[in-house]
Amino acid sequence: MRVTSPLVPAAMLLCLVAILAAGRYGPVSEYVRQVKNGPSATIAFDNDNPNASGLKQWIVSEAKKRYEAPVNAVVDRVWKAIPGYSGREVDIEATYEQALGQGYREAGGGGGAGDGAFPWVYKELKPSVSLRDLPASPIYRGNSHKPMVGLMINVAWGEEYLPSILQTLDEEKVKATFFFDGSWLAKHADIARDIVQRGHEASNHAYTHPNMSTLGAARQRQEIAKTEGLLTTKLGVNNRWFAPPSGDFNQTTVDIAREQGLQTVLWTLDTIDWKKPPASQVIDKVSARASAGTLILMHPTQTTKDALKGMIRVLRSKGLTPGTVSETLSEERIEEPK
Structure with missing residues (x-):
């Protein structure tokens, strides 16, 4: 042994x-x-997820704070149909790859190249209920979560003011929605084509500018369909909206427009420019009352010609982006102006 x-x-x-x-x-x-204390410490000593870096863990943690739930379209008791608005969530993997590519290595977003903001990448989350899912209802405004304002210009007369209005829109790089009276469009298709070629939206304002609620269903259908035909044949547009003349309509109007694939749209804020108020009064009104989702009604008038630039600039000063009705009522997200 x-x-x-x-x-x-x-x-x-x-x-x-x-x-x-x-x-x-x-x-x-x-x-x-x-x-123990160096940059790789999180990897080396993290018992819960030993394969994740400190940077990635920070992204996952921060992503929870940046999540925004989608908002469904609803029929409101006061405002009737209100569109939904997409939410967002951080795309973890895409953000992580972007961050690594820009030189970020540390938890907390430190260590990146340059002074730019951290490269967050988002995925848009669509609402489960859209405008098209709602019963036929008029629309008076966009979603209050979307920092955008729709510019509506109803055209049945006033073509002499359109060149100046279009010039202002071009200079400010803003698009608007022009609702054409059909009888006007039949006479001025060349002007309307120029408007469309500049990138603006063309939509339906009936044919003879009637009070729609006083008409029977057959005549209402004719008023909408005749102008819709001109929008297709003269301008080649695929329209989505119907604005009843003078804001006069009934449920029959809304239902007939829906039959023809159109949503009935009105306004949130009326400039009442046809009464010829001073431009400064209209600008002050927009400054005081416009908010996210507002639809602003105008016509081709001297007042709108003089006020439009100031209106656009005051909207931007409020953090709002002016644009078309389709853009404003869309569910798609828009980031607030920097």
């Missing part, structure tokens, strides 16, 4: 003590401290 010398265990114990002392007090201690 082989007998182990009592000196062997004693020697092994002394070696173990020496190793531990070196790690705690000797030159190895600095290395151990750096490994």
Whole structure:
């Protein structure tokens, strides 16, 4: 039987003590401290997710704060049909790849190249209920979560003011929706084509500018269909909206428009420009009353010609983006202006 010398265990114990002392007090201690506290510490010592970096974990944590739920379209007791608005969530993998590509390495978004904002990448979350899912209802405004305002210009006369209005829209790089009276469009298709070629939206304002609620169903159908035909044949547009003349309509109007694939749209804020108020009064009105989702009604008048630039600039100063009815009523997200 082989007998182990009592000196062997004693020697092994002394070696173990020496190793531990070196790690705690000797030159190895600095290395151990750096490994524990360095950039890779999260990876090395994270028992929950040992494969994730500190940067990625920070992105996952921050993403929860940046989540915005989608808003469904509804029929409101006062405002009738209100469109939905898409939500958003952070695309974790795409954001992580973007961050690495821009030189970010640290949790908290530090270490990136340059002074730009952290490169968040989002996925849009569509609402489960859209305008098309609602029963036929008029629309008076967009969703209050969307920082956009729709510009509506109803055209049945006033073509002499259109060149100046169009010039202002071009200079400000803004698109609007022009609702054409059919009898006007039949006479001025060249002007309407120019409007469309500039990138503006063309829509339906009936044919003879009648009070729709006073007409029977057959005549209402004719008023809408005749102008819709001109929009297709003269302008080549695929229209989505019907604006009843003078804002006069009944449920029959809304139902017939829906039959023809159109939503009935009115306004939130009326400039009453046909009464010829001073431009400053209209600008002040827009400044005081316009908010996210507002639809602003105008006509080609001297007042609108003089007020339009100021209106656009005051809207932008309020953090709102002016645009078409389709853009404003769309579910698609728009980021607030910087």
